[in-house]
Amino acid sequence: MTDATLPTAAATDLRRLVEARLKRRHAQERRFRLYGRIAIIVALSFLAVLLGRIVHQGYTTFIDNQIGVSVYLDPAKIDRTDIGGANYDQMVAESLLTKLGETDDEYGEKSGKILEIMSNDLGFQLLKQVRADPSVIGKRVTVTGPVKSDASLYYKGEIKRSTPQDSRKLDDQQLDWLDELKAAGAIKSGFNFGFLTRSDSTEPEQAGVLGAIVGSLMMLFVTAFLAVPIGVLAATYLEEFAPKNRWTDIIEVNINNLAAVPSIVYGLLGLAVFINWLAVPRSSPLVGGLVLALMALPTVIIATRSALKAVPPSIREAALGVGASRTQTVFHHVLPLAMPGVMTGAILSLAHALGETAPLLMIGMVSFVPGVPESLTGSATVLPVQVFIWETASERGFHERTAAAIIVLLVFMIVMNLTAILVRRRFERRW
Structure with a gap:
């Protein structure tokens, strides 16, 4: 009777060859999975960096710093026949200086500095109120609006005192005023709904989408x-x-x-x-x-x-x-x-x-x-x-x-x- 089985040595060699091929296949499969995971990790890392950078830079836009000012509408400064001709921004600036315990000089330098930290939206609000009801002339009215974008960046920590004065738009006196207004409760922070309810503007603090x-x-x-x-x-x-x-x-x-x-x-x-x-x-x-x-x-x-x-x-x-x-x-x-x-x-x-x-x-x-x-x-x-x-x-x-x-x-x-x-x-x- 003929033995049909392979010789023991040949069978062992064949088994080793099959096992070696299987090991190579499994190794290739593991490497492919590793490469795939690395590719996914790299892609997710780039996405995380991109989104993280965008969110880190943009989330502060949704934080709004509003200032409330009580303004006396001086009849001597408002012509009832030409209501729009009065300088309402100057009135707001003078009221803020009074609140800060400051007096303006003859050149109006301090008023100019106040206007650099206060949005002109406050002046527009005064004008609207006077046009809607001229009887408010001679009375005190309160208006609330955003501070200038640079002042808002200071409150958000984007502008720092440690930066040399000639390297930032706001000087030390303006930063002192902002700190005083914050401490006095004149500045309120909240969600910036105006960014979603306003359209484009030449003033960053008033611009919306x-x-x-x-x-x-x-x-x-x-x-x-x-x-x-x-x-x-x-x-x-x-x-x-x-x-x-x-x-x-x-x-x-x-x-x-x-x-x-x-x-x-x-x-x-x-x-x-x-x-x-x-x-x-x-x-x-x-x-x-x-x-x-x-x-x-x-x-x-x-x-x-x-x-x-x-x-x-x-x-x-x-x-x-x-x-x-x-x-x-x-x-x-x-x-x-x-x-x-x-x-x-x-x-x-x-x-x-x-x-x-x-x-x-x-x-x-x-x-x-x-x-x-x-x-x-x-x-x-x-x-x-x-x-x-x-x-x-x-x-x-x-x-x-x-x-x-x-x-x-x-x-x-x-x-x-x-x-x-x-x-x-x-x-x-x-x-």
């Missing part, structure tokens, strides 16, 4: 109104109805290429077509929405086609088998089932459009807009452009607000991405 938020929403409305229905219909036709030939292949290649075109190219296109040729108002939500709609279209088309491809062919075959037409099959069965993916792609494309700056700069949305846009054709700004404008400003207080505006923009984008995830999970079907 309301106008930019409204402009962004109006621009996104135009973008969604154009890009989503056009993109979905174009993708549906290409995927479900268009014949597969050379022309459709060229169209598909160009759509994929358009999705990778730099955004500034769309800005140049919008400048040439929408502004110079069609005379759409410059720096308006309408022209901004048109440009971003062009940029979002390829993404919407690609996402919609992917969602349509994910619908099983059996759905189409079942509908056609019971007598439905091709159009009924697509719009009554296939497209509704693909809608979660379609909506996810549309929301993500809009979130991407929300953060674009370069194409909007090309169409003139870099202008200073102090109010809230009233129509789609009126002048407006948006959050990314507002960030750009404030970062290039010379005043230090605007740099603080730059980071805060980035935080607001990130919140918008997180909400939109979270909405896309929730829509996907809510309507997703597993086949």
Whole structure:
């Protein structure tokens, strides 16, 4: 009888060879997992540094330092026939000097220093009260408003006494006054609601993001109104109805290429077509929405086609088998089932459009807009452009607000991405 087993030495060598290969495979798998973990840690570290830097620089914007001043409206200084001609800022400054136990000199030097730590919003409030009720002339009224941005930075610890006097905007006397006002209870700290309820201003302490938020929403409305229905219909036709030939292949290649075109190219296109040729108002939500709609279209088309491809062919075959037409099959069965993916792609494309700056700069949305846009054709700004404008400003207080505006923009984008995830999970079907 023949022994069919391998010799003991050969079997041992084969076993060792197999074990060595298994060890190499396991070692490769461990290294791959290690590399993956390192990559995730590095990515999260960069993200943490970025977000940490933004939050550290911008969270102080949401802390507001308000000053309350009791002002005597001297009838000798206010002409009832020309109420707006009085110097209300000077009245506030003189009242603050009196509160501090100071007297102004003949050159008004101390009043000038007071005005450097007090927002001119207090003077505007006095003017509004007198215009609304002239009977307050000759009486004392109390106004409350923000201190100047540099004074606020001092309270927040961004400006320090240890810094040489010639290296900071506030001198030692002004810092002494700020300390006295704080100790006297004239300065109150709280949440800066004004940052969310005001629009842009030339004064950092009065600048807010309301106008930019409204402009962004109006621009996104135009973008969604154009890009989503056009993109979905174009993708549906290409995927479900268009014949597969050379022309459709060229169209598909160009759509994929358009999705990778730099955004500034769309800005140049919008400048040439929408502004110079069609005379759409410059720096308006309408022209901004048109440009971003062009940029979002390829993404919407690609996402919609992917969602349509994910619908099983059996759905189409079942509908056609019971007598439905091709159009009924697509719009009554296939497209509704693909809608979660379609909506996810549309929301993500809009979130991407929300953060674009370069194409909007090309169409003139870099202008200073102090109010809230009233129509789609009126002048407006948006959050990314507002960030750009404030970062290039010379005043230090605007740099603080730059980071805060980035935080607001990130919140918008997180909400939109979270909405896309929730829509996907809510309507997703597993086949």
